[in-house]
Amino acid sequence: MRALLLESVHPDAAAILRSAGAAVETLDRALGEQALIEALAGFQLLGIRSKTEVTEAVFEEASDLLAVGAFCIGTNQIDLAAAGDRGIAVFNAPFSNTRSVVELAVAEIIAMTRRLTEKNAGMHAGLWDKSAEAAHEVRGRRLGIVGYGNIGAQLSVLAEALGMSVYFYDTDDKLAMGNARRCATLAELLGTVDVVTLHVDGRRGNLGMFGDDQFALMRPGSLFLNLSRGFVVDHHALRVHIESGHLAGAAVDVFPQEPAGRGDEFVSELRGLPNVILTPHIGGSTEEAQQDIGHYVAGKLRDYAHDGNTTMSVNLPHLSLPPRHGGRRIVHLHRNVPGVLAKINSLLAEHKVNIEGQLLDTRGEYGYAITDIAVDYPSALFDSLAAMPETIRVRSL
Numbered sequence: 001m002r003a004l005l006l007e008s009v010h011p012d013a014a015a016i017l018r019s020a021g022a023a024v025e026t027l028d029r030a031l032g033e034q035a036l037i038e039a040l041a042g043f044q045l046l047g048i049r050s051k052t053e054v055t056e057a058v059f060e061e062a063s064d065l066l067a068v069g070a071f072c073i074g075t076n077q078i079d080l081a082a083a084g085d086r087g088i089a090v091f092n093a094p095f096s097n098t099r100s101v102v103e104l105a106v107a108e109i110i111a112m113t114r115r116l117t118e119k120n121a122g123m124h125a126g127l128w129d130k131s132a133e134a135a136h137e138v139r140g141r142r143l144g145i146v147g148y149g150n151i152g153a154q155l156s157v158l159a160e161a162l163g164m165s166v167y168f169y170d171t172d173d174k175l176a177m178g179n180a181r182r183c184a185t186l187a188e189l190l191g192t193v194d195v196v197t198l199h200v201d202g203r204r205g206n207l208g209m210f211g212d213d214q215f216a217l218m219r220p221g222s223l224f225l226n227l228s229r230g231f232v233v234d235h236h237a238l239r240v241h242i243e244s245g246h247l248a249g250a251a252v253d254v255f256p257q258e259p260a261g262r263g264d265e266f267v268s269e270l271r272g273l274p275n276v277i278l279t280p281h282i283g284g285s286t287e288e289a290q291q292d293i294g295h296y297v298a299g300k301l302r303d304y305a306h307d308g309n310t311t312m313s314v315n316l317p318h319l320s321l322p323p324r325h326g327g328r329r330i331v332h333l334h335r336n337v338p339g340v341l342a343k344i345n346s347l348l349a350e351h352k353v354n355i356e357g358q359l360l361d362t363r364g365e366y367g368y369a370i371t372d373i374a375v376d377y378p379s380a381l382f383d384s385l386a387a388m389p390e391t392i393r394v395r396s397l
């Protein structure tokens with residue numbers, strides 16, 4: 001088993017894969033499409049972060065590839081359908097940096113509410129400006145969370161602990177944490193709260209979802225945060241509403257175009273605005289989160305490669321059986337059409353192979369069966385499983 005880890009994923013990931021017997025190569029940067037195709041020859045496992053695009057062309061060429069680990073939350077950079085159609089599992093780390101993003105959002109809400117950015121800049125310029133004007137406590141203020149998923153819901157809990165009143169808007173039905181109140185529309189939320197914070201996911205429909213119309217609906221003097229995705233917000237409109245004084249401040253961590261590497265120039269029309277905190281996409285960038293991501297995703301790659309387990313896979317059905325001790329395990333990914341399990345089992349019976357354990361799950365167009373058998377099987381069995389018209393990929397572990 002060979003694993004290629006790009007974009008400086010946490011070293012614990014390489015250690016976990018090596019201890020599972022994989023030969024691991026690492027690179028500290030992303031690769032373009034052609035370079036990735038060339039680099040992947042002979043590798044079964046690929047680890048990336050957000051900057052490497054894994055396109056259909058890459059999957060088409062990477063005949064040895066079994067699984068891709070996204071050592072981050074988002075998976076928009078991966079063509080998931082192309083991966084699934086070739087039986088390649090994709091994993092990510094949906095929860096590992098949730099807390100880090102939430103803590104940054106809390107810090108920024110307090111910093112903007114106390115106008116710390118201006119006080120700090122003034123002090124560094126030699127200005128002693130002791131005044132309470134426009135500085136507030138967050139206690140009792142109304143926080144509006146747009147996107148009440150992992151991050152939004154955890155922020156809700158911490159904000160209530162600080163004494164804020166929490167409102168949220170989500171396109172899906174979500175369980176309200178604590179005393180948080182659901183708003184029926186985005187407009188209702190925007191007209192209600194003192195602080196609006198975006199935690200929506202990166203689906204295409206969210207492109208430009210927050211622009212002039214939405215800023216105009218926010219209450220005068222309110223604060224705005226975006227730690228979700230850069231393309232969600234119209235930055236020109238944000239600038240206009242800050243300069244007009246309609247918004248009292250903003251904190252932005254994600255941008256429509258982000259520099260490719262550390263040290264590159266950051267170009268944005270949000271530079272130089274008062275009470276605007278700009279951070280270089282560091283919401284999830286803590287040592288704790290990176291280490292947790294390294295452990296989590298490397299563990300998923302190892303368990304898929306060794307045991308066929310797909311729990312929490314982004315694109316395949318979720319199945320998990322304990323590791324085998326002796327005997328064999330057949331993992332079979334197929335088109336989700338009627339009768340496939342019956343076909344697998346009749347082939348096993350035909351070859352006089354006893355089933356010791358078996359699980360099947362389906363997800364959308366895919367079905368996945370894990371079958372534990374006691375003995376080595378005749379190679380004709382594997383060939384017939386592979387030859388089934390519904391088979392996408394079959395492995396013997």
Ligand SMILES: NC(=O)c1ccc[n+]([C@@H]2O[C@H](COP(=O)([O-])OP(=O)(O)OC[C@H]3O[C@@H](n4cnc5c(N)ncnc54)[C@H](O)[C@@H]3O)[C@@H](O)[C@H]2O)c1
Nearest residue numbers: 147148149150151170171172199200201202227228283284
């Ligand atoms: N700044 C960072 O470093 C950083 C780190 C981690 C995650 N993120 C980003 O934070 C965002 C949230 O992450 P998460 O783990 O909470 O995701 P999640 O999938 O758990 O939650 C997203 C929520 O947004 C809701 N949603 C989607 N579109 C919506 C819309 N238009 N209006 C209202 N609700 C909408 C979804 O129903 C879902 O409940 C993602 O975009 C992720 O990429 C950023």
